[in-house]
Amino acid sequence: MLTPPAALHALLFASGEPLEKKQLAKLLGIKDAEFALVLKALDGLLQGSGLALIETDSDLELRTAPEASPIVKKLRESELSRDLGKASLETLAVIAYQTGSTRGEIDWVRGVNSSTSLRMLLMRGLIEGREDERDRRRIRYRVTTEALAHLGAARLEDLPRYSELAAGAKEVIGEETAAAAAAEPVAPVLRSLGEAG
Template identity: 45%
Template sequence: MHMSPSKTPQDLAVSAEALLFVEGGSMTRKKLGLRLSCNDKELAEALSVLSARLEGSGLTLIDTGNEVTLAVAKAASETVREVLEKELSREIGDAGLEVLAIVLYCGPSTRARIDYIRGVNTASTLRTLLARGLLEREGNPEDGREYLYKATAELLAHLGVANVNELPNYAETAAELARFEAASATDKDHETFG
């Protein structure tokens, strides 16, 4: 994968920033490089440009060597903390409840699966639920490029259950969601190949 002549480090930096923003969390360098269609050297140059461009702004680029993410810059962290505290004191809303229901009744789920079931992008809702400690994320053993979101012990405690099997109508709802996903996959296959 080589950068096309029109893709300068500045162009790649702009695209990297947008992808990291849309991702709503960290992204491996490998995944980011694939999305940008660039090699490791070109990615490093683009990330260097992005990091320099973000200096003095409200954002910073965190680069662990393996993963990169956009984060709040230290200079803005107090303001953001105050706003988040107010935000977290509010109700989670219908979107949050829907995401929690999917994760509780379907089990650990990728963001793509949650987005698909809901029919909308859930990045900001997932961030809120993670910040509140209601969900946690871990690497997906089947695909290292994405995360699985799962219920925390704190969420189960809030719901007054020891495990998901104690949720109301758990077996029926989980089975119905599985049927929905299977039917949707079949419909998608028919659209693609039929």
């Protein structure tokens, strides 16, 4: 069975984005005071690991540690010099045909976690993320003019079968689906916690 610090680590890793502390405490089944102790324990475990907890008043995120910046910079430079892989192209296609998709929606359409592909596309300037006006914790992605040039199109509508596929995507990704997709990244961890208990 996972210890509370290990479970918190798993949740933050599976999410790949900031999570509310209150939500994390609820998922772990602990009170705020105990959450502070779990957080301190996880922070201690992460010392020297290359990972760090990034904390705001309300949110918590697992990121690379500042001291890992030089090696991470080398990775990013090597990623930028490579061609886009299949996963990044799939992610770019989902965003192009369903402008304003959230990471949860993209993950749902692709059936896998898209965090790495989103990071790659953001670093290359092929997509941009903007806060969701209804929920400021969510980011909505759209392609940039650089992406259109990469795809050989002047506008989104110039992409193959754009009208047909964009309309189909809107039908598939509704509000209910978006809500379910947002919870999907942590679902396997929650299932494993439930099975362990």
